[in-house]
Amino acid sequence: MYGLVDGNNFYVSCERVFQPRLDGRPVVVLSNNDGNVVSRSAEAKALGIAMGAPYFQVRELLRYHQGHALSSNYALYGDMSRRVMARLAEQVPAVEVYSIDEAFLDLHGLTTWCGTLDSRAQALRRDVLACTGIPTCVGMAPTKTLAKVANRLAKKYPELQGVLRLDTDSRRERALRVLPAADVWGIGRQYAQLLTAHGIGTAWALSQVSEVWARKHLGGVVGWRVVQELRGQPCQGLQASEDGTLARQSIRCSRSFGQRLTALEDLWGAVSTYLSRAAEKLRAQGEQAHLLTVFLTQDRYDTRVPPPYTRSATLTLPSGPTNDTLRLLAYGRRLLERIYEPDRRYVKAGVVLDGLEPPGRGQQLDLFTPAAASPTVTEDRRQPLMACVDALNQRFGRGTVRPAAAVTAVGQPTPWQGNAQYRSPAYTTRLTDLLLVG
DNA sequence: TCTGGGGTCCTAGGACCC
DNA sequence: TCTGGGGTCCTAGGACCC
Secondary structure, eight states: OEEEEEETTHHHHHHHHHOGGGTTSOEEEEOGGGOBEEEEOHHHHHTTOOTTOBHHHHHHHHHHTTOEEEEOOHHHHHHHHHHHHHHHHHHSSEEEEEETTEEEEEOTTHHHHSSOHHHHHHHHHHHHHHHHOOOEEEEEESSHHHHHHHHHHHHHOGGGTTEEEOOSHHHHHHHHHHSBGGGSTTOOHHHHHHHHHTTOOBHHHHHTSOHHHHHHHTTTHHHHHHHHHHTTOOOOOOOOOBTTBOOOSOEEEEEEEEEEEOOHHHHHHHHHHHHHHHHHHHHHTTOEEEEEEEEEEEOTTOTTSOSOOEEEEEEEOTTOOBOOHHHHHHHHHHHHHHHOOTTOOEEEEEEEEEEEEOSOSOOOOOTTSOGGGSHHHHHHHHHHHHHHHHHHHHHHOTTSSOOGGGOOOTTOOOTTOOOOTTBOOOTTTOGGGOOOOO
């Protein structure tokens, strides 16, 4: 039996823990750059503000109803997330941290020693609320996909008091019949449209399609798994996370700029910043990457620009995997120059590190470089430098030590810097931002 | 004027290897 | 003129998730 715990309106709930004045009002949290709505309070949902709505479209509505919009504060949400996950890990055999606000639980054997599953789930919710201030809902079922269904309905119907268990055929059928197929985990916009066209409206109808049909129309084996899981056949197990964190298979860092950029050197300032940050994450995870991607994106809402909006270039690092910022920067520059075109107006850039593995798994030497000058040798000497940079940035704040390309003249604004006008303090992770009570 | 960021998995063709 | 089978890697792209 699987459980799925999900924080209600997670980002808004995090903000409300420290700003009770936000209670009872429409509140939204915005994406980076104050672009889109990414979290909404119940009051904001009631106003009809859609998930992902551009802020400029809802700004007036929100103001009229005396609501609040906040820039996203990932330092706060990340820390609150760790607190929630830690509470869960204390109380169940295994936890898979699925996203910043969601975790799958292994509920094996919980009934036998401590009451019914439902009462256990309620106790879990009370504990998380009491210890972190975050309200949650819990769904329980024999497959992850059904646990997601249960969680969804637990949120939708308040009379369920935040908990729903789907462990019998009749309960399962009742639930699937009221859930739109589009709300099933794994059914996105494209598939939802296709299902509608075929007269498949509910999750129940989706669970009745044939294997051949699912494989043909829903992306092969992926779609078939969704159908099987809706029928109660588990296709995926729990991937337990060690100490509440998950080792990633790829690391990405990308940002929208505060303004359009055209100059190569401005773009390089952004890309080198993101690449340094990605390399730092890579080292924190104790791994090396052997694939590097750089991408540039143009304004996809500008009708004068024909698609594709994003150009990317990927390089398999010729001298093997690395987590050395300086080497990644050298390759990153080449990739950027490969995709950069003058006279284009770019809105966003990013980097991806892929092919991650722990260090020391047979390094590839370059045939044409003398061994003493090979990248891996100079790099070994640079490991202490990287460790030092990481330590400085951790102690004195991100960007204390950064690539020269990312440094602007004193008093000059950073050309690529995004907007974050309504950011709340880092209440739980920065000493000077501690909440004062008095 | 203003439209996010960071992930996962799968497919598929071509290069290359034995 | 005939032209294998199975494997991995590389690269790009497409779908999905929160």
